Amino acid sequence: MVKMSQPTSPISVLVAGGAGYIGSHTSKVLSKAGMIPVVLDNLCTGNRDAVQFGPFYEGSIADAALVRRIQTEHNCAGAILFAGHAYVGESTSNPRKYFRNNVTDSVEFLNTLLDCGLRNVVFSSSCSIYGLQEKIPINEESTTNPLSPYAETKLFFEKVLKWYGSAYGLRYARLRYFNASGADPDGQLGENHDPETHLIPLTIYAAMGKGALSVFGTDYPTPDGTAIRDYAHVTDLADAHLKSLHHLMAGGDSLTLNLGTGTGHSVQDVIDAVERVSGLTVPTKYGPRREGDAPALVADPRRALELLGWKPQHSSLETIVGTAWNWHKRKHVQGGEI
Template identity: 50%
Template sequence: MKILVTGGAGYIGSHTVKELSKEGYRPVILDNLSEGHRGALTEGSFHEVSLDDRDAVKRVVESEGIDAAIHFAASCYVGESMSDPLKYYRNNSINALNLLEVLVEAGVRKFVFSSTCATYGDPVKLPLDEEHPQNPVNVYGETKLVVERVLRALDRSHDFRSVMLRYFNASGADPDGRLGEDHRPETHLIPLVLQVALGQRKEIGVYGDDYDTPDGTCIRDYIHVVDLAQAHVRALRYLENGGDSRAFNVGTGNGFSVREVIDSARRITGHPIPERVTPRREGDPAELVANSTRIRSELGWDPEFTSIDAIMKTAWEWHRAHPDGYAD
């Protein structure tokens, strides 16, 4: 079974390609390499194509005989989305429509979408379940919600079945050491903390220590990238078995504060990792933790990496072996 994986040279996409191959699927990677890396292309066939080139996307889908699609390709920086909304609506919403039009025309009816907990906005209850109101507070979340709404409409109009996976904080690296996290610029906490341990930055900034949490810093749900990749494989199988369109949170249900993450990095690396408290970032909720009951009960998904130290260890091994990332 051939699976189109857009953004398959990126962080989560490349790990998912590896899991798909392990399970006997034939991944077909479509990526323009604006954010992805050639060094992350370890499995499947590859087409260097941008989703804004509808004709090129159509040629790939038709020539490869695609059976289903997993869509990762997107811009994903919350701050940038607020300063450059046109880029985000183009990359995340309009390009997704290009892809969906091609798939519908080709008769492909199974689709797994990389969505986000940012579609929920500020939490009104915790942990967040899939029925939580969706009121995004940033353009990134809005552009993902647009696609979710289109998918619901396609389900009604074209029997186009989709799974929308709403991630929390993807983290960690392939335990085999082949794949890891390499964003440019890097904005995620764990890689930034490890850059301090590697001597690539002097200290780690902590955005606010006066939140209503046990240690005053923000709490997030960190989900290991391999567990996240396996959730995509399970979502695909669910659709293969006739499952209806459905949204699932993907998180462990365990929250760790910024300071707990920094302390974990100190334990794993043996480095003191100096920190400096800076003002809060606008729009940062005190706590975001998933209720993942639905995906556990309906898809049988069960994360392997549930402790922050286990996640940190795989991330440290990758960054220590690849201090310059993929260097491509």
């Protein structure tokens, strides 16, 4: 007699902050891999229409009853914590908002996950925890030196994960993103922050005639004098979350990984790329350096390659700017703005 194998049900993953930029792209990648992204988001900065790949629960990560209900209904095998506030400047003028959400509410979320028996957690950390670094590229052993309340909250939560790991058997991936950028190559999703503070969308807005781009600092010790950053395509970041979940769910050790490409691009490189891709001129206002901005921040991403086999596929500056441009163009044409 031929024994029929039982169909296995798809794995559900709790995606806290899945209506946001990186969370929505990650939900798409999880769904393409056959998983069910179950989104929990209070829409404080997210967009309901970016939740397209699984069930949606509107509410806060601090709502323990809601998190427990989601876990009862979906039995998620892992959770990703994207939810948080992410404006560095605002964190300096209103730190309590950041410590409340990124620390207090996030720890409450973690406690509820543990109470529900959910022990595989992927966390959105940030290269901002490194602050100013003399030595480039930056590896995971570089000293941390957070320069804003935002960066402090990210580093603090990394430490919470570590202590919860040793005390409660929590297994985690702490993913330190460098600059998330670009848009879904299929054009379905994109970066939709309001207000926007990231360089690539701001450069695109300037090309679209929405005011000049402010460039802070032209006298850095870099080839063209403008600051250098490491831009990773959001779909590549999303792929690293999928790989991290697979790794943790297969019983792998907890991870702390830089997610960047290892290649830096200057502000001027970004302006030039937007002009090439759009065929438009980017009006610019050149001004002095901003306090606390490092001349260059570039990741050493070798550990992510070694431990997860993570290799960015979409992170050339041309692809990042091209996908971002296509998405913004469509959005603004649909909105009747250009």
